[in-house]
Amino acid sequence: MSTERRAPLDRKRVADTALKLLNEVGLEGLTLRAIAKELDVKAPALYWHFKDKQALLDEMATEMYRRMVASAALDPADSWQERMLKANRGLRAALLSYRDGARVYSGSRFTGTDHAREMESNLRLFTASGFTLAQTVRANSTAYSYTIGFVIEEQGVKPLPGERREGYDVQERARLLAEFPLAAAAGAEIFEDYDRHFEEGLALIVAGVESWTRLG
Template sequence: MSTERRAPLDRRRVADTALRLLNEVGLDGLTLRAIARELDVKAPALYWHFRDKQALLDEMATEIHRRMAAGTELDPADTWQERLLKANRGLRTALLGYRDGAKVFSGTRFTGTDHAPALEADLRLLSSAGFTLAQAVDAGRTANSFTIGFVIEEQGMRPSPEAARERLDIGERTRRMTDFPLAAAAGELLFGDYDRQFEEGLALVVTGIATRYGID
């Protein structure tokens, strides 16, 4: 049981417990009943704070973002490209810190306004570079969606080092595809060095945004 079970039950404590339990059981195994058991309370007690699991996921995503942003300051000297690169690198790192972190984050809505100052600053930076508000929103959303989607795939392929080795043997894949040499050789690029894959993909997104809107 949680060592914090005597502390008052509130939304943030429930989300904190859920995030810790997430690393043990994954998103599929994360139930309100399991969280209640970890908190040493009855499951109905959680419904005072969250009407359903989706509401809890919203709070968990908010907490992930809150932790990601804690202690970090935006650099006013950033170009818009640098800001997008930094923000999405930070997001990937944060999501990888939790089992199924990207799935938890995907499709959620923040429950507070802690994210608003950074969002306002990002939109102002893009606007000052020549983006319309709609273009700035589209640019940020596109980069954000790439990062979340990438990490969902990354965590699907390697939820842990052991699982990654069990799930895909690149050497065996290459042997099975000897009649398709380019497809066979692509295996290392598709399923190896996720850091390189992410950086290249994000660079493509940012370059594409600049090209699309004609903004350097």
């Protein structure tokens, strides 16, 4: 009989296992039963820690956030523009490292107060730069929503780096839309070069925030 002792089953171990399994099966295949099998426990054991799948997704999103901030310390010398760019680039990179990462993160609720330190620092930076608290929240919420939405669409085409879902061949799309030349040509601007497109969209938001605050 094996005498090897397994790590105790706690929220972090379940969330870590779920994130690992997510890259293999995607959000639709991520069931509590599948996670329990991976952990070599019975499914009811998970309900001691999570009342349902959404509670688990909340913990997964929180763990994703912990990992993201652990790898990218805030720079107090940042301008608000630099902080907005860095924060959303970092968020996109973090989400892209998991299959369906943006869908897991979107709409989830952090399970603790781990995010409060970075949030407070960000709010202080923006308000010290002349923003009201309301303007700060609106500007950052807009950039955050853009990033989440962009990555959801990006992962709909490329679930993980190096993968591409069937049906998103730009040349085939152009052939099918040949009688609509502008729509056909737009395919490359929608379904290719996501890095460039993300940066262009983020730059538009920063420029828009700058113009908005001058008007206000």
